[in-house]
Amino acid sequence: MSTFEKLQKAIALNDSILCIGLDIDSAMVPDSFSDISTLISFNKEIIDHTKDLACSYKINFAFYEQYGLKGWELLEQTISYIPEEIVIISDAKRGDIGNTSVRYARAVYDTLRTDAVTINPFMGLDSAQPFITGGYEDKMAFVLALTSNPGSADFQRLGSEGRSISKHVIDKFYSNFNHHSIGFVIGATHPDELAEIRETIPDSFLLIPGVGTQGGNIEAVMKANKGLPAIVNVSRDIIYSSKGHDFALKARDKALYYREILR
């Protein structure tokens, strides 16, 4: 089954467009998990308590890489614990010359066996192609288009030939690749642009981060998206709902809340 289909099925199964970001950090978990070797138990608890509420888990590699080899082990253990029917997104924001991207694609799709990856378009189409074609058509690459952070204004919003760089990225990827093999990352902090962009790419899956701690307004996002294919990511605001023994139950409550308002 392709990731595109798997994502549609997972959304239907759990009646949810919520993606939960497993941004693990020993400084933010309850004290009983402060030892790195116990972080896997934290992730397992979170997964156990939310797996019927999310369509996807997003693994942000930075949070794992900060622990080196132990972090990579945690990454692999976490991925293999996620139920088969839930889409796993490698939030790695990779991208390099083609010969290198081939290896990054192998890492996230073959070695780690995740369903999707986030990629950075700055180096151009040939840097993205190994994540999208050449045997990986059934996977899905979410292309950064307009990110949720203030710095998105620095280069993504620059205008060229009457369009922003973000729009150039979207147009170029949308016209060159199968629409089921790619998606786009549009931050929840830009509902106006989201509405505008949504018109031009109605059939693309969007990955929308920036809700919760980053301050994106969910109602505005939902209105701008018009019910078209999209998943909305929340990380810290769900998994770090409590530092007490009840952390997993509190995370579940928050996930229930987000699933509901994302309907």
Added chain:
Amino acid sequence: MSTFEKLQKAIALNDSILCIGLDIDSAMVPDSFSDISTLISFNKEIIDHTKDLACSYKINFAFYEQYGLKGWELLEQTISYIPEEIVIISDAKRGDIGNTSVRYARAVYDTLRTDAVTINPFMGLDSAQPFITGGYEDKMAFVLALTSNPGSADFQRLGSEGRSISKHVIDKFYSNFNHHSIGFVIGATHPDELAEIRETIPDSFLLIPGVGTQGGNIEAVMKANKGLPAIVNVSRDIIYSSKGHDFALKARDKALYYREILR
């Protein structure tokens, strides 16, 4: 000692601006190293035979990540085998929202203890800042500006307000950060732009990839660079000089050749 100083010292020590890319791949090494667990021996042989000829080793993370946990172990082993006086560049092309970039910076500088990193500027200054400031002023982040691949034309060469996006990236980073804490990646495949860019950022270190297999013309690059601070990376064309038992000696010969013509 800051990375900037360490790089100057290493260049003087080995009379070399050659950076050697350790792009490990079990399909390209001699047959005796085809088992992944023996790749560390290959890297050690290459380092032993070239460490007096290079100012820097560049570790391209994709080649290690393709092997998952074993690859990350190989990455750590390789880094710790490189002599103290040679600069180690984490060629990771990372970049994410600030809160995430903080972890990527921790990974490459603290956990892996490398001297420098390559970063992708697409998400803006706030995504790059954690690699450059906040305690890491003595490290060095090489910012992708104009990459060596054909796809660099897709977005980096788009014009905005009379300048290319590459130029915007350079201007913004150059005017906002300490010039000893950042450098720029300019592909060897663009000698004309290199000459032009060089005029505006004479004191910045450039990391110039794209020589060798990628076809960049060294003479044109050297002329364009005018002897200003720069290191030139060669990966495959050095480390995969031979598939025979003489691979390390052949790599040494190639490194000698490159060091010489880069003078």
